[in-house]
Amino acid sequence: MPGFDSIIDQERPIRILTSLLVNGTIPHALLFTGIEGVGKKTAAVALAMACNCTGREAGADGAGAPPPGVVGPCGECAACRKIAAGAHPDILRVSPAGAMIKIDQIRELCQVLTMKPYEARVRVVIIADAHTLNPAAGNALLKMLEEPPARTALILTAPQTGDLLPTIVSRCQHIRFKPIARHHLAAILTRAYGVDPPEASLTAALAGGSLTRALAMRRSQWLQQRSWLMAQLAALPRQSTTALLALAEKLSQAREDLPDALDLIASWIRDLAVARHAPESLIHQDLREVLVELSQATRLEDLTSAMRALQDARQRIQANANPRLTLEALFVKMATHLDQTRNLLPGHPRLI
Ligand SMILES: [Zn+2]
Known part of the structure; x- marks a missing residue:
């Protein structure tokens, strides 16, 4: 089940997200930057789950309250399961259609966001590879960021801030994901994917800190x-x-x-x-x-x-x-x- 614990070697981003959740201060717009395959999209989904999880809420008498400091999603309640399966009506994903994210996709998104969320406490829109927004789509998105819809968090992912309109960047809370350290990547290849240690070490060295890339190399x-x-x-x-x-x-x-x-x-x-x-x-x-x-x-x-x-x-x-x-x-x-x-x-x- 994708939660914060499935993200490797990103203590700082997870710490920031956790404190936003604890303080109840999820911003209207977040920007996750970093190379491909370091956990940006997984973190976005985990955040969407954590914002809407019903499995870790305290009962009337406090029973069932999460232990102190635990704010990650339970992974088992209906909301968590729907989000993980990509089947939650209020968790929206936009990604490039071909090489770019086009104006029509953002217009359609704006249309949906004028309505209230169906069931989510916090509706989450994940705009993956936001650096592929074409200029018209970028400007349409900017308008939305200027008047953010209620109960909605937008999460943009991109390799680096320089790939986006500065006006978009300035409206987002920026969280940087670093490449995964070689030894962490090698360890995960061995532990989770059964790769022999020497091959895991070589693959990790060549993958440049990206789990996605390491797995693609294996395939x-x-x-x-x-x-x-x-x-x-x-x-x-x-x-x-x-x-x-x-x-x-x-x-x-x-x-x-x-x-x-x-x-x-x-x-x-x-x-x-x-x-x-x-x-x-x-x-x-x-x-x-x-x-x-x-x-x-x-x-x-x-x-x-x-x-x-x-x-x-x-x-x-x-x-x-x-x-x-x-x-x-x-x-x-x-x-x-x-x-x-x-x-x-x-x-x-x-x-x-
Ligand atoms: Zn849950």
Whole structure:
């Protein structure tokens, strides 16, 4: 049952929400920011449940009162169950239709909010991915925030405040969710999802603090793909141009996986930079020997250039440049940067 206890490693947000509940000061509008998969939506649903839970109310004689400090939802009363199942008439969810939240969705919402809630003590509207509000929808939402409907709390979620109209941000109480710490994420993967500890640790390191992302990696057999891509990267400076072009073509064909592949390449370059001096903090611990060896022949400024080329490629792809051509240019550059360093070392054999 999704309650506050199912949210990992977010003590501060939970403490703030708990104190709002204890004091009965739930604001008209809240903004939860943080990367995807850190518990924002779960916290929004848990808050909706806690605001409407009937299972923890004191009876006339005080019997059944929650223990001091417990304000989370019971998870068992009718209201909690309906909300958890997404079947409560007063808990409304708005999310992007396609790439954006459109004006019609907000207009429809405004219409519903002119009426009284059916049964909720506090009606809760969860606007997920509020950064995708198109300008017209954002302005319509702003009007609503200026005259908030009674007994209603709006919860917006977004990666960061900079993605929203400042006028919207200023009308919301802002609560920041941080990325989940690597060891917490690894522990939850092992405890709740039965992942072997070494694999859990690697997945957690690569997931960048997002549980959603870690689980997506598990589903897509991503670790197997990682092994393949890591081998390709290790061999990059020795590859022929034809092989580099073939690698670019192969990666560009799996368009949906491309952001993950680029992140993986970034983690590889990052690991090469730390391997020599701090091998204990490598992301790819299982490739420690290879990375330490390669890092001996690598200059930091060349890694910086490779990282810059990668960031440049990422931006181009986000701006809809041709992925295959962009990757081709990237791999040729990376191979050159990493290969130059090899040439600087006397006695290091040229392999091509
Ligand atoms: Zn309840």
